[in-house]
Amino acid sequence: MTEVTTEENIAEKARIGAPSIPGLTEEGETLAPAQTAASPLGGDAAKAHSHGGGYGIPDSSRAGRLTSYRLEDFPAVKGTEEEWRFTPLKRLGGLHKDVLDGAAPAVAVEAPEQVRVETVGRDDARIGSAGIPEDRVSANAWAHFAEATVVTIPSGIALDERVLVTLTGAGLAAAAQHVVIVAEKGARGVVVLQHVGAAIVSENVEIVLEDGADLTVVTLQEWTDESVHASSQQVKIGRDAHIKHIVVSLGGSLVRMTPTARFAAPGGQAELFGLYFADAGQHLEQRTYVDHAQPNCVSNVLYKGALQGKDARTVWVGDVLIQKQAEGTDSYEKNQNLILTDGGRADSVPNLEIETGLIEGAGHASATGRFDDEHLFYLMARGIPEDVARRLVVRGFLNEIIQKIGVASIEEHLTEAVERELDAGEN
Template identity: 70%
Template sequence: MTEITTEKARIGAPSAQPFINGFTEEGESLSPINANASKAPLAGEAVKRHSHGGGVGIPDSSRAGRLTSYNLADFKPLTGLEEDWRFTPLKRLRGLHSEVLAGAAPTVTVSGPDQVTVETVARGDKRIGSAGIPEDRVSANAWENFSEATVLTIPAEFEADTEVTVVIEGTSTEAAAQHLVIVAEKFSKAVVILNHQGSAVVSENIEIVVEDGANLTVVSLQEWNDDAVHASSQQAKIGRDAKFKHVVVSLGGDLVRVTPSTRFTAPGGEAEMFGLYFADAGQHLEQRLFVDHAVANCTSNVLYKGALQGRNAHAVWVGDVLIRKEAEGTDSYEANRNLLLTDGARADSVPNLEIETGLIKGAGHASATGRLDDEHLFYLMARGIPEDVARRLVVRGFLHEIIQQIKVPALEERLTEAVERELAVTNN
């Protein structure tokens, strides 16, 4: 699937009034005459076709306007000034954006119920490209260079009573490309844990198809060694009345950049996207997510929480939620919270919300970054609790809100321990 796709959907760019005919101040557009097509490339035809050279006099301000293509050549070389790369230290990408990704891909080992099928397929497999399309150069580079993909299928109506664990083990730091497809067929139910470990320099595309009525949880753990560099585009396509829960946990690695997206393609879908990260000295942990409400009556809830400690610990969170004109009855909320445990750490947090219809149930966004509160510590210490224990209590409590969303007891326990280890690093 290397066909060049260069269409761009441009909806709701603030300075481009003509695009939404009949758009009132309330954001309502009730006349069917105005119901023009406006879908993401994967959700159907693009509203407009033109070259991808950067817009024709229209600022590229809508999330829907971002260039998507399977072809690396369509993406210009990165300068670091691009909106979606401005926080990323390109020098530390170790060539993921500029080199041919010829290294050996991390090995993939799957364990879980027998009914779940695991296939290794060639590039031409029809399931490749079914849920994802690169949205940036690093993702396109992986798409251009991967040699084979792992396809995981949870068969229709099968309800897995144990989780599916996918161990993705890096063994080399030569820049590599990886591709995974996860298909949850109709009315199936499963939890898939992607466990990234070892040492690697890898750009990864993960496509997730959640078919009608399916209930899928994907937990992506980044427990890499200190030298790993990892870019991961995880794109999910959500069917009718399907439920999707996505949890990103980034703890290890030198640079980890996860870009999850959820696209609703039929009404009644529900998505929950959670994230937990703990950035230590020198670590760059970035997450940029996108929720595309392209159809009516879907709900999404996003919560990412991070703790940072040590010099030049850097976390980036950018949350884009787009509620398109067709997405009436949408209920959406996104929030990010950061806790700075020491001086010298930095958290960038940008919640973006675009709403193109007023006929929604709710839409909200929030972001807060703060220090460990001295008054909290004083209160706990005034009850005899030593300072280090008090600090751990507060941080553990802060992050536990995400861990308890996973609902896999063994994994929750493991992550609680992982957080404890992080806290022990600088004896916080």
């Protein structure tokens, strides 16, 4: 693939210190009063549940996006909005408009004994501690979830084993799901969210890192072919804390992941990685957002995708906002897509907004293409058949993400899953 690296303001919607009009969105629409809307818990709970940086700032194009716990504050989705323009709404299973009264995927947790696992009601104080819904689908899930699963790694604990949270769908009635993951002060561990079975589900995942915590969260989407999954995963990063967030999307008819990382104190680090492999007819969409609202924080985003088959479709939109108070920021985002057959389409849109020049660095890159003929020629010249050579190229391309997980059993599982995807493409 030919890669073009952009270090300045040349992305489709990138802005560096661009002027804006208070009270207006990117599309020029007037913001509703719900910019600081109340929580469904009411009164003081709304204020208590507004944490992190970047919420409801009307003079910043990305940070000024409407956020609210209340479904009624979000207008009906038309598909022309910036955040929905790539999503086929007819395939969304009603997650943006229907009552989500189906049974949520069943939750099973395997964890070391030090980890606390709880099932809590909507009034639990930890719910809402990492983020506020940013779109109608997420707000719909907030309006309709009945209970939440809370996984807590206690202060000072360094886990030797991973925590596995398996979410198993058992039907195609639209449902809501809520998961909270907390790494207390100085805690270290790996949490894997494995999504399997058949489901139509809107999911909110909140991830809270207290000061000095070091957490890896891996979210695997291995749904059945007819499944629909929209997942808002919001991360709040404390002082000197580190998050490695890895999204792997393989199964499902339509999967839409929207990971958000917000720095709540200086010195934090965020690594957002993703791997997706779309087959014929699949729509796999990823929208990352990193909000640098604190000084001296570091972020690195790398997403890689492969496509094969007619009408295979992938979308990656990467937003990075460096606010004026975020001096000393070091940020980079990159997306690469490999198209294996005719009939696929990959959209890649990196967006970078910088409101201060006092940073260590910021940049982005995007590349989409077919097999590199030189790589294939090099392998085939050494006696490797073309079909085997193509497999080697794909393995090497995607393995960069797989090896970042750091859990041997999960890495082996995903390597085998990629092999199955390649097998399916040859049949």
